[in-house]
Amino acid sequence: MLRSLTRELRFLRRDRGALFWLALAFALSVIAVSFGIAEVREQRATIATLVEEDAADRANALSTQQDWGGAAYYAFHLTYEPPSDFAFAAVGQRDTAPWKHRIKMLALEGQIHEADTRNADFGLVGRFDFAFLTASLAPLLLILLLYDLRASERTARRHDLLVATVGSPRSLWLPRATLRVLGLAILLLIPLWVGAMIEGASPGVVLQASAIVIGALLVWWLIVELVSRIDASPSVLLTSLIGLWLALAIVVPAISKAAIEAANPVPDGGEILLLQRETVNDAWDLPKDDTMEPFVEQYPEWREDSVIDEGFEWKWYYAFQQVGDQTVAPLARQYREARLERDRDAGLVSLLSPTSFVERAFEKLARTDAMAMVAYEDRIRDFHEDLRRFHYALIFPKVEYDAARLEDLPQYDPSR
Amino acid sequence: MTAPLEARSLSLMREGNAVLDDVSFSVAEGEIFALLGGNGAGKSSTLLTFLGFLRPSAGEVLVEGRSVHANVAAARSSIAYLPEAASLYGHMTAYENLEYFLDLAGRKATRSDLDSAFERVALAEEARSRRLQSYSKGMRQKTAIALALLRETPILLLDEPTSGLDPVAIDEFHDLVKALASSGQTILMVTHDVYGACQVADRVGLLRRGKLVGSFAAEPGRRIDTETVHAAFAEREAA
Structure with a gap:
């Protein structure tokens, strides 16, 4: 086999057509990895700037406050989901789902969903990143490298001479195709490996990503191999293979997406926002007990401190913010569950499309998939809950204002 | 027999x-x-x-x-097989074609072996290092015959x-x-x-x-x- 590979390597070095496609694969991989690195660096820079400005802004806001309610009201808190060390390879859901939110002690769900005007969605075909290259374009390059290995020799009336000379056809076509697939894999992977080193991605993740690339190419190789055994002209084979690629890379994902969306309706983010605002605004006009009763059901520890004596009290104000969240909780839960359900269904359907499968596998490795973005929203909710507990403990018992205690304000930790 | x-x-x-x-x-x-x-x-x-x-x-x-x-x-x-209008690789020279096909057959030949075969089929020396795409039909056929000879x-x-x-x-x-x-x-x-x-x-x-x-x-x-x-x-x- 080694001798056959050496022979075919010498042959490949003279095949300008194949060299062009291989060089193009390398160039596209370099571009995809560069775009990915530039994008995550920009996101990291944005986060670094926001973290700095957020701290300064909060310190400034808190410095002028005279009571706990004002301190809670005027302080913003930045939350964010930093890109993973492998996100450069698959930007994934970070294109469609927010990865940073500045939140405050008001009703939370509206703050999470106010940026969502069209529902965060699972992306079946994403931007031009390495995942897209591997999932969608690499199969095309593979098709172009392999589709006419046999057919072009038949057309040139060289096939029988080649096979008669080599004896066993396997000794010719296998090394010839292997070398092209191997070359394509290596040329796609080298920029990824370099990018991973630059970004400090873990070797385990890089190893898994490399296995995905090789696995995807092997699947497409099998498809091309089966089709190119048909005794047809190169143009017929190419047309058939491009048709198959279109079906598996575009049509199946598009139809699946439409079917999954229809089967798992997701409430509009705007509905959550609107319902919450109405609840909060209506609370001004309702008897205070109508707000405080549902509040203490959630936080019974403040029952004794939930009596509102004056016309306006911060604890009443934050209680109706809280109740706003309680009101939209079923809708927000439905939104979250439907997204996860869509993601689960998309995972099953991706078994029908190598393109979707590869894209999803990369997003999972890069932690840029729908699960990761839902997990980020859950972290925001946890952090907001920490803020509430911190502030409630100061507002409800009417603790005397002491700005020094604000140094213990919960800090958002993206790794928690 | x-x-x-x-x-x-x-x-x-x-x-x-x-x-x-x-x-x-x-x-x-x-x-x-x-x-x-x-x-x-x-x-x-x-x-x-x-x-x-x-x-x-x-x-x-x-x-x-x-x-x-x-x-x-x-x-x-x-068997050495010489097909009608044998089409060898046009982007390769006569030497490269023969080296490749002999390698396919599991044989190695020195440059002098190749020259000797080319001389037997009367393929001009200056043509041997040219790509076959510039050859006439007869010259291509001679190259293919040389290959058949070298298969032995x-x-x-x-x-x-x-x-x-x-x-x-x-x-x-x-x-x-x-x-x-x-x-x-x-x-x-x-x-x-x-x-x-x-x-x-x-x-x-x-x-x-x-x-x-x-x-x-x-x-x-x-x-x-x-x-x-x-x-x-x-x-x-x-x-």
Whole structure:
């Protein structure tokens, strides 16, 4: 086999057509990895700037406050989901789902969903990143490298001479195709490996990503191999293979997406926002007990401190913010569950499309998939809950204002 | 003694049509056997059956006494095949083509071996380092013949070997084929060139619509009479 590979390597070095496609694969991989690195660096820079400005802004806001309610009201808190060390390879859901939110002690769900005007969605075909290259374009390059290995020799009336000379056809076509697939894999992977080193991605993740690339190419190789055994002209084979690629890379994902969306309706983010605002605004006009009763059901520890004596009290104000969240909780839960359900269904359907499968596998490795973005929203909710507990403990018992205690304000930790 | 090439009651059906019908012949070691026939007579199909590309619907073909279809690779390793208008790689030089194809056959040849083969087929020295895309049809055929020579197999199958060669080159080729047979190589050639076949072959078989309908052998010290074969060929074709 080694001798056959050496022979075919010498042959490949003279095949300008194949060299062009291989060089193009390398160039596209370099571009995809560069775009990915530039994008995550920009996101990291944005986060670094926001973290700095957020701290300064909060310190400034808190410095002028005279009571706990004002301190809670005027302080913003930045939350964010930093890109993973492998996100450069698959930007994934970070294109469609927010990865940073500045939140405050008001009703939370509206703050999470106010940026969502069209529902965060699972992306079946994403931007031009390495995942897209591997999932969608690499199969095309593979098709172009392999589709006419046999057919072009038949057309040139060289096939029988080649096979008669080599004896066993396997000794010719296998090394010839292997070398092209191997070359394509290596040329796609080298920029990824370099990018991973630059970004400090873990070797385990890089190893898994490399296995995905090789696995995807092997699947497409099998498809091309089966089709190119048909005794047809190169143009017929190419047309058939491009048709198959279109079906598996575009049509199946598009139809699946439409079917999954229809089967798992997701409430509009705007509905959550609107319902919450109405609840909060209506609370001004309702008897205070109508707000405080549902509040203490959630936080019974403040029952004794939930009596509102004056016309306006911060604890009443934050209680109706809280109740706003309680009101939209079923809708927000439905939104979250439907997204996860869509993601689960998309995972099953991706078994029908190598393109979707590869894209999803990369997003999972890069932690840029729908699960990761839902997990980020859950972290925001946890952090907001920490803020509430911190502030409630100061507002409800009417603790005397002491700005020094604000140094213990919960800090958002993206790794928690 | 086992004949290097033998067809036993060979029949071949393709798409419901009989391409070969109960064809039997053998070619002895060092013998040149020419199968003559018009278009669609089944000449090339006979060669492709010996090479294992076509499977007989009845009968069998044997190479060095072994059934071809029992071990196709073994049969092919004993045969050098020169297809009609052999198309080698146009983007490679004659040297590169031969090196590649010999490598395919599991053989290595030095540059001097290659030059020696090129000299035997009279391929000009200056042309050998040029890409074949600049070659004439005859020059390409000479390169392919050089490849067949370098294979040094006991059997040579030639499909319309002089197609595209000029008269001088045809004479040189016939001399070359006779020399190869003299050195013990068994040669089966298919052609529709009655004159060429009679000039070079020890035996000529007439193939018509898949049937072997006549056979002519050279007398010791004499070539096959072209007129006789031509008349028989014309008569059979007209029938």
